[in-house]
Amino acid sequence: MSTKHSDDLVHTAEEILTRTSQLAKQLSQRSITPPSLAVGANSDLWTTHDGEIEALRSATLALTQRLDNLLEGPHGVIHEYVSTNWEYGALYTLLEFDILDKIPLDGSSVPATRLAEQAGLPWEKLLRICRLVATTGILQEPEEGLFAHTAISEILVKDPGFSSWVGFQLFETRVASANLADSLKKPNPYWTGQAAFEYAWGMPMYTWHAKNPEKGKRFAQAMQSVSQGLDPGNGMIIDWLTDRRNAGQDSKGRLIEVSGKTGSFSQQLATIFPNLNFEVQDTSLELLRQGEQKIDPSLAERVQFRQRDLFTQRSAKEMGESERSFTSTVFLLRGVLWNLPDSEAIKLLQSFLPAMQRHDRPLLLISDLVSPKWGTFEPHVERAFRRRDVTLMTMHNVKQRTATEWDELIRSASPQFKVTYREKYSSHSCRGLWQVELGDHSG
Secondary structure, three states, X not given: OOHHHHHHHHHHHHHHXXXXXHHHHHHHHOOOOOOOOOOOXXXXXXXXXXXXXXXXXXXXXXXXXXXXXXXXXXXXXXXXXXXXXXXXXXXXXXXXXXXXXXXXXXXXXXXXXXXXXXXXXXXXXXXXXXXXXXXXXXXXXXXXXXXXXXXHHHHHHHOHHHHHHHHHXXXXXXXXXXXXXXXXXXXXXXXXXXXXXXXXXXXXXXXXXXXXXXXXXXXXXXHHHHXXXXXXXXXXXXXXXXXXXXXXXXXXXXXXXXXXOOOHHHXXXXXXXXXXXXXXXXXXXXXXXXHHHHOOHHHOOOEEEEEOOOOOOOOHHHHOOOOOOOOOEEEEEEOOOOOXXXXXXXXXXXXXXXXXXXXXXXXXXXXXXXXXXXXXXXXXXXXXXXXXXXXXXXXXXXXXXXXXXXXXXXXXXXXOEEEEEEEEEOOOOEEEEEEEEEOOOOO
C-alpha cells in the first residue's frame, strides 16, 4: 500500500482536529455557545457566515466530507448518495401526517404506538418510518420504540414556513428531478424547451400549484420563509436603501416595486424607511387587491397599488402624473428577470429608459439570483449553489445566469446604462444587486 495514500487518511483526520480546536477557541473568545443537538439548543455558529468562524467552519466541513469519502470508498459513497431517497420519503410522511407536532417539545419521548393511533396509521409501519428518520439525527430513539425531538426536528415544528419549504423539496422537486433525464431525451433548449416538472406533471409549476391550492399555499409559505431566512436578497436591498438614507438621499423619495404582487416587501420597507413612499405595480388586479386589504392602516397613505402591464414603456409623462413632489425615484425589480429569456428581459429593461431620462434621473435597482463563479467555494458549499442551478433548470427550464452574463444582458439593453454591482452569499443562495443609472446625460 502506498504510504502517500495512508498518510492522506491520517493527515485529513489531523487537520480536522486542528481546525475544530481552532474553531472551539474562536467560539470561546466570542462567547458563542458551543453547538448541541439537544432540544432547545441554539448557537450563533449556525448563523455566522462571515469572518474567521465561517472560514474554519467551512474548512472543517470540507475535511469531514473528505474523511467520509476516504473511509467509505467509491462503492460506499455512491450507495449512500443514492439511498437517501428513502430517508426523504420517510421524513415527508412524518410531515404529511403531522407526526412531529405530536411529539412534546419538552424533551420527553412518545411511543410509536401512541403516535400511530393519533395519526390513524399502522403502528408497525410508523415505527419503521420514525426509526429510519432517527438514524439521521433528525429524531432520536432513546429507548426502543420511543421517539423524542432533537434540535433539528424542533425547528420543523416551530417554523412552519421552513417546514413548508422542506415539504416542497421532498415532494414537488423530488418528482421533477426524477424526470430530468427523460425530459432531456429530445431537444430541450433553455426557455423554449420543456421543464422536467412540466414533463412530469403535464403543466408548468405555477399552473400546477394553482390547480392544487393546498400545495400552492405550501409553496408560497415556503418561498416567504426562504426569502427571510436563507436568501440575502431582501437584506441587500435594505442595506442599499440604508446607505442612501445615511448619505442624506431620499429624504422624500419614492420606490416603485415592479411586479410586486401583494406588496408585502414594500410594506416591510415602509416600516423601516418612514420617509419613503412606495408604489406596488403588478399585472394581477387580484394580487393588488389582496395587498390593499391586508395593509396596515398606518402605511396605507405611503404604499399605493397600481395595476400595470409589465412591459409597457414608462414615459416621462406617466412619471409626472402624481400630485406629490418626490426628491428621487427608484424602480425595483426584485426576482423578476430570472425566469425571462434574454429577449424579454432586454425589452423590460428598455421600458424604463424614457422615465430614466427625466431631469431627476430615476434609478433602476435589480435584485436577482446569480450562479457563482466556478471554484469560489469549498466543494460542500459549491454543491449547494450547483444544486440551485439544476433546480431552476428542472423546475422552470431557465438558466441561472452568472454575474458576467447578467452584466452583458443589462448593458446590451442600452449603451447608456451605467451599472454598479455587488453580490452576497448565504449558505444556500447567491444574490446580485445591480444599481442601473444613465451614464450618458445627453439624452
